[in-house]
Amino acid sequence: MLSAYAIVLTPTILLSGGTIYDGSGSKPYIGDVRIQGNKIIAVGKLKAAPGESVFQLKGLAVSPGFIDAHSHADRGIDEDPLAVSQLTQGITTAVVGQDGGWRKPVREAFKDLAAYRPAINFAIFSGHGGVRDAILKDDYKRNATPAEAFAMQKLVIDDMKAGALGLSTGLEYDPGYYSDTNEVILLAKGVAPYKGIYISHVRDEGDKAFESFEELIRISKEAGIHGQISHIKLCSAAVWGRSGKANQVGLKQGITADVYPYTFWQSTMSALSASRDWANREIWVKALSDVGGAQNVRLTRYTHEPNWVGKTLAEIAKLTNRDAISIIQEILDKTNGPNGTGSQSVAVTAMQESDLEAFIASPRTMFCSDGSIGGTHPRGAGSFPRILGRYVRDRKVITLQEAIRKMTSFAAETLQIKNRGRLRPGWMADLVVFDPKTIQDHATTANPTALSTGVKYVWVSGVKVLAQGKATGLRSGKMVRRDQPDLSAQEESSAELVATSKHTHPESLCCGEQ
Numbered sequence: 001m002l003s004a005y006a007i008v009l010t011p012t013i014l015l016s017g018g019t020i021y022d023g024s025g026s027k028p029y030i031g032d033v034r035i036q037g038n039k040i041i042a043v044g045k046l047k048a049a050p051g052e053s054v055f056q057l058k059g060l061a062v063s064p065g066f067i068d069a070h071s072h073a074d075r076g077i078d079e080d081p082l083a084v085s086q087l088t089q090g091i092t093t094a095v096v097g098q099d100g101g102w103r104k105p106v107r108e109a110f111k112d113l114a115a116y117r118p119a120i121n122f123a124i125f126s127g128h129g130g131v132r133d134a135i136l137k138d139d140y141k142r143n144a145t146p147a148e149a150f151a152m153q154k155l156v157i158d159d160m161k162a163g164a165l166g167l168s169t170g171l172e173y174d175p176g177y178y179s180d181t182n183e184v185i186l187l188a189k190g191v192a193p194y195k196g197i198y199i200s201h202v203r204d205e206g207d208k209a210f211e212s213f214e215e216l217i218r219i220s221k222e223a224g225i226h227g228q229i230s231h232i233k234l235c236s237a238a239v240w241g242r243s244g245k246a247n248q249v250g251l252k253q254g255i256t257a258d259v260y261p262y263t264f265w266q267s268t269m270s271a272l273s274a275s276r277d278w279a280n281r282e283i284w285v286k287a288l289s290d291v292g293g294a295q296n297v298r299l300t301r302y303t304h305e306p307n308w309v310g311k312t313l314a315e316i317a318k319l320t321n322r323d324a325i326s327i328i329q330e331i332l333d334k335t336n337g338p339n340g341t342g343s344q345s346v347a348v349t350a351m352q353e354s355d356l357e358a359f360i361a362s363p364r365t366m367f368c369s370d371g372s373i374g375g376t377h378p379r380g381a382g383s384f385p386r387i388l389g390r391y392v393r394d395r396k397v398i399t400l401q402e403a404i405r406k407m408t409s410f411a412a413e414t415l416q417i418k419n420r421g422r423l424r425p426g427w428m429a430d431l432v433v434f435d436p437k438t439i440q441d442h443a444t445t446a447n448p449t450a451l452s453t454g455v456k457y458v459w460v461s462g463v464k465v466l467a468q469g470k471a472t473g474l475r476s477g478k479m480v481r482r483d484q485p486d487l488s489a490q491e492e493s494s495a496e497l498v499a500t501s502k503h504t505h506p507e508s509l510c511c512g513e514q
């Protein structure tokens with residue numbers, strides 16, 4: 001019981017009369033939530049206390065803040081520490097360090113992220129590619145020696161001690177591509193004593209998707225840790241329609257996956273083919289046929305020919321009177337070749353709607369955006385409202401309480417994020433209030449950063465960071481460590497760091513555990 005004395009000391013907030021989705025997946029009910037400081041202190045039928053600030057939320061859904069299980073929001077948070085594209089999706093925690101790509105020790109990464117004083121929480125995975133890069137440097141196109149693999153494992157262990165959630169790999173990308181399974185198993189074993197998990201952008205999401213899932217299962221089994229497939233998809237003609245089998249494998253083997261709600265992926269052009277034999281036309285003939293043709297490949301970034309950006313390979317071929325394959329080869333040579341400079345990316349429509357819906361419906365999946373802030377794929381600004389609008393309300397693929405369970409408690413429990421993901425007394429006051437009747441994504445390929453609508457309020461650690469659908473300017477995000485206390489940005493950063501960061505706004509409040 002909370003004493004009246006405590007109420008006087010720290011004001012409470014009452015979220016009144018909303019429809020409570022507590023994150024467990026159980027049936028919603030009309031009720032109230034009381035917050036004090038950074039914690040939820042009561043959930044149920046509550047009466048407003050004298051002087052308490054009350055939010056009337058009739059007709060709106062009240063749920064735990066959403067956890068973006070595979071996020072790249074560390075990209076762009078320096079430009080927008082308010083993370084408006086995440087808050088308008090109801091995301092309160094972004095899990096970064098994905099695809100193995102993390103380049104910094106997690107200890108430093110937490111410091112860097114905290115120095116931006118973000119409005120959302122961050123949790124981090126240790127990246128296989130990052131530690132591989134640190135040890136092998138430019139000489140990475142080979143297996144690591146045992147000594148090198150142990151040196152990498154030591155870096156992963158350091159990251160776990162700093163509070164990483166586990167190990168991530170991106171085996172389709174350099175430098176992870178050149179590692180063998182045993183190297184990854186050794187690194188994953190370094191995670192096991194800390195009870196971390198293994199997540200992977202698997203080696204091949206197309207023809208060899210099932211072999212790649214098997215590799216993930218082997219790695220997690222041999223290391224004795226939980227395994228999760230990152231942004232699960234089946235993206236070549238040979239595996240289209242096999243989502244049922246993939247879901248069965250997941251269920252049987254106890255693995256989980258995250259999924260984003262779009263039938264097109266975005267990555268670098270090299271992800272079109274698992275082969276590195278880029279001069280060979282045949283691999284591109286197959287790659288294009290696997291995704292249904294050059295009209296399904298849209299260039300979303302290319303620093304050498306900005307006027308090609310936004311066009312499909314079929315359109316560029318017509319425009320330049322050339323064939324699509326020579327264009328692919330030229331782009332790869334100019335960016336990723338021996339003297340390559342600049343960058344490129346493509347959005348490729350390569351998944352089937354029916355497979356996507358089967359993955360969204362699976363009880364073993366949670367949701368992700370796979371997006372950055374200000375990125376060129378609409379998933380960065382639209383994923384969570386798109387699930388709640390298109391797939392829950394309009395297409396009725398799953399119920400609202402099940403979608404919320406997957407966005408909250410299932411993600412928190414699988415990723416081992418403590419005290420978040422449920423509306424429970426004593427748990428962190430990360431909450432989202434949205435209108436299930438109107439929630440909608442608006443981001444498109446043409447306008448990938450268009451903000452979603454329908455999320456009305458967001459609290460992060462008891463601080464109202466979004467009100468009436470607009471960022472309040474308050475930034476209360478925390479660095480979420482596995483099995484360690486969260487630290488607010490103030491606690492995280494030294495006074496010096498805060499004072500010198502060009503991104504800190506001294507007038508903004510950063511509340512948290514004081």
Ligand SMILES: [Zn+2]
Nearest residue numbers: 099201230231
């Ligand atoms: Zn990925």
